[in-house]
Amino acid sequence: MTDVFAVSDNILSPLGMTSAENFERLKEGVSGIRLQEDKSISDEPFYAALFDLKMDEELAASIPLSRNFTKFERLLIASVRQALAGSGVDPADPGTALIISTTKGNISLLEAAEPVPDLTTNIALHTSAKKVAGYFQFVSQPLVVSNACISGSLGIITGMRLIRSGRYRHAVIAGADLISKFVLSGFQSFQAVSPEPCRPFDKDRLGISLGEGAATLILSGNKALIRGASIKVAGGSTGNDANHISGPSRTGQELGTIIQKALGESGVTAEDIDHISAHGTATPYNDEMEAKAIFLTGMSRTPVNSLKGYYGHTLGAAGLIESIITIASMKEDLVIPTMGFRKLGVTVPIHVAQSFLPTKLEHCLKTASGFGGCNAALVFSKLNASYTA
């Protein structure tokens, strides 16, 4: 089976404009979550990691004809542009796929005070995907994944599968989501938004903090494109709890099954996993379910982190941002601690990383879960010595 390599990436977040910048901020222990007082989003102040105006202006200035693009599309373009630069992957190659992951895309158009012309067309996710594809002159038709909070992870899994099946040689997977009144009010209506910066897996966790961000991961079946330490996407799986549309499984069994399938596909066992980058949204139910799945699959001693304390929950971008940080961690053999975590607050024993943990990272697991009962698991593996030049 074709190996699929992670050859280039970008994270565009309130913490920085490149993956490297982002990873540096994490190493400095900086979180993007702030108390936000934007009245256009919420009457009450709330905690979230949002782009400031300056960042958007910079983005706008850097994209020709940026007026033709929405903020959501500008984020995608800026992130894809960064990731493509020097990657050796050519959008004009019909063998290059473009996959866009998002949950709500241009939803803010719906909130606009003035009626937006051609609203239905402009708000459609495939429209944004076509605009981004057109900007880079992708030849292949772009693919949009919109599968709640596993969208980013599912984008990577889909890219991996399309390369393995021989349909494409490269896949550019870009994800983004913005926090609008629509999204925030929805999570607030669920009483799911934490009144303080979120605290994944913590005993006193009170819910999520939302975040904005975009990220791009470029996968390729061509190992010649690998730069630096080489990471492959070894396996991935998705599935459904078949339990409840807005609450996760009580047992974690389903996520456990998905994890095992991903491990099996990657040819590794639970013991081989050196680190787990969990979804860890800091809602009571999600973290409990994930902990149970980790426990059930025999990885209670594997260092687990959640990056939500730095980025907030970036929805459709989360799987991508967190996978890219995991890849960076593997390259530096460094587990990033779980910001906001103090004391374990789940009913099964798992090892939540609380401080920087320098350790050899050969195989890492990334999990994600979302509304609709969906789960995803991805395994990243460092290449065998034989692959490295």
Next chain:
Amino acid sequence: MNKEKYIISSCSISPAGVRKDGSLLYDRDDRPLGDFLLSLYTHSGMDYPKFYKMDRLSKLGWLASEILLKDATWIKELLPEEVGIVLSNAHASLDTDIKYLATTKEFPSPAVFVYTLPNIMIGEISIRNNFKGENGFFIFDRFDAGFLEQYVSCLIDEGHLRSCICGWVDVGEEDYRAALFLVAGDPPDSAAPPGHPGLLFTKTNMDKIFMEDTL
């Protein structure tokens, strides 16, 4: 060489009517979608109180899946994680997005908000049937049978799934259309109705059914 895969069954729902395996079950119906779905539900003698709280997109997909799976008793013999759902559409959850936004003027409704994601429909079908296999929701400007053939074949070939419900479920501003396909790699004997030609799972066959059924 990968094994052949078959469309064991198909179901379509649109204003042009409701069809199962090509034959018309319900006539053309141009009532507003909500009224039509409720009538289809009542008509079919289904009893699933959760139906009433679903949004229109989920109702549409769920009803199509119920009709699709009606005689597929063999599917119960598969493990939950061997059956997956891969769906697509053009409008994502726009229909409900608009409704949710209206509720925010007064009191944001969590019951509506949860349906502002198109994959909730996958959750509803999964809960009903205890399907726990692969999930995927993709957005295209139009029905892309080529992608479905590619992606679902890959899921079956690589051993992720033995059977998959795939297709298109879309609720636009004035229109709706659902076309679901029940796909399996090695259909048990009981799967194919007598005289069923064993339609191959191909882009061409899906396109043909999609066009003939819903236009």
Next chain:
Amino acid sequence: MNIYIRSAASISPQPAFGDDPLSAKPAIPIGNRLRAIEPDYSSFIDPKQIRRMSRIVKMGVAAAHACLREAGETMPGAIVTGTAYGCLEDTGIFLSRLIEQQEEMLSPTSFIQSTHNTVGAQIALMLQCTNYNNTFVHRGFSFESALLDAMMLLWEGAATTVLAGSVDEITDSSHAILERFGLYRRRFPPIAGEGAAFFLLAGEPTDNDYAQLEGLHTFYRPHSIGEVEDQIRDFLSARSLTMEDIDLVLSGGHPTAPIFKDKECIGFKHGSGEYPTASSFALAYAASILRAEKTIHKRILIYNHYLDIHHSLMLVSKC
């Protein structure tokens, strides 16, 4: 006042007339039934709407659109439709469900669209046309009534253009019933037909008109062929014409009547099949012949009868 046929469009079992209507491909019956060749409706109708329409509505709306498109007219001064049977398919569906489901859990769609004026209404709806709209449902005179209404509107100056036409469909049920009536046993040609034809009529000529409509006349249950011939002679002489002035007859019956002797006479029902509004096909045929560049014909008489009950005459000439 003269009436001009600015454009004509038809959907019929006969393939498109093309540049040389007199040698167009013939229609091919299946058994004793000719089915209209339906176009790709998506070039006339929004696909969202197509799914909501029955076959007869699609045929009517598409023919109307094609006709308007050709004339470059977006807002006709009136819409007048003729249909003998109306929306049979939906009538049949609603009636069947009513009986099968014993009056319970019926869907309104087929009832709503069973109304005879559905085609005219859908055309108005699509054009957002609030002008005069009428539907005639008088058996073999349905189209002729619509045509007379259109002509009167133009004479009155109530409209400068009128979209007039007709549409009828065969369904399996209607065909089975008409067959039991012996309709296709007794009469010539013994083939059931269907179709739609629409015309944009105007009181003022333009450079691109298909033809000029010089006259229309209907008569009911003539006692003999002789009476038919008298009617034809009177119709022509009222316009100071005789059979000498006619160089082609399109006949929907009695093609061997003595009055047609020595005339080029073509039976048009080979292309349309027999149905109550088949005369609209003949008018579209005649208009297309007169418009064709190489035509030698100047003036065409259309004679039709439906079941020997409803007889009509139309006189069309080259502009």
Next chain:
Amino acid sequence: MTSNKYTKAPVYVAGLGVISAIGSNVAECLDALEHERPGMGEIDTLDTLHRKQFPVAGVKAGNEELAASLGVPPGVSRTALLSLIAAKEALASSGLEGRSSWRIGMVSANTVGGMDKTEHFFKSFLEDPKKGRLKDVVGHECGSITEWVADRLGIHAYTTTINTACSSSANALYFAARLIRHGILDVVLAGGTDALTKFTLNGFNTLMILDKEYCIPFDEDRRGLNLGEGAGYTVLVSQQVADSLQKAPVCRLTGFCNRNDAYHQTASSPDGKGSYLAMQGALESGGLQPSDIDYINLHGTGTQNNDLAEGTAIQRLFDPRYPKMSSTKSFTGHTLGASGGIEAVFSALSVQRDLIYPNLRFRTPMKELPFTPETRLIKNIPVKHVLSNSFGFGGNCSSLIFSKL
């Protein structure tokens, strides 16, 4: 509007005939209208599941009785029987009899033809396509109803049938008047007919616009319509014919207009655009001002949608001086293809006899409208011009104006 010889010639109403749930002829109907006797009751001519559920305004006689009164064999569609009864009365009252030299035509309307018989046929036909009595579908077509009646009356010069749903027979009068103005005919029997059928009863039931009680048109608490049946005909004549009659005509038909709402297949636009255009056009064609209208015989079906749309259009056209109004569907129910004909007869009588009919059971004004319909019969105030509205599925909106001689 352009004015030419075809738009100016006067058209007279010389005869009237009607049969409905409130009476089998003009005199009986007038008596019921004057004494506030509605015609609704339990369904008795249809074998239907909805018998107890919805009141209908049926003609109080079975088919055999109707056929016998006409001296025709039984087995004919009820639609045709009702038509012939009213048509005969209209011709008889016109003072035309014995004058066969005129070119006499018939323009009739109905919406479902011989559906009452087709329903019987189809039941057997569905079981076996070889079954079902063909005699029952001979009169299925709308046009064959008119033809049967015209044949009985010896009318051959010109006959046609119009079906624009519930506005059908108003359009029949309109078309007939134009045939006279164009000099194509001298006399036209114009109106419409429809019988109760399971088809229409169930059809309107699927639309959820049938009232389970007696309908209350233009009331804030209106719940829907009651179906009715019947037929109504006028005899329209040219000036030349009118001059030759032994007695004075009933009134003149002075204004008419047909417009389309172009909004929805079954629903009226909220602002009643089509209704407004039809009423306005009718006034214009008659050379009249809104203030000339003394009474509006409303379409007033009693559905939420119609009454609001019609009322809004009336407000726009007539504000602030409203004529008296009422919906006689509160007596006759909604007789579909016959309603324009029946109401044309009532409107002509209103002009002739200075009568304004009550809108039965009205209690609460609609909150959207500044006017209310009349609740009591009004006599002896001069009624010079009456506007009669008929609106239907497919957005068809037609208005007629009847004027004193």
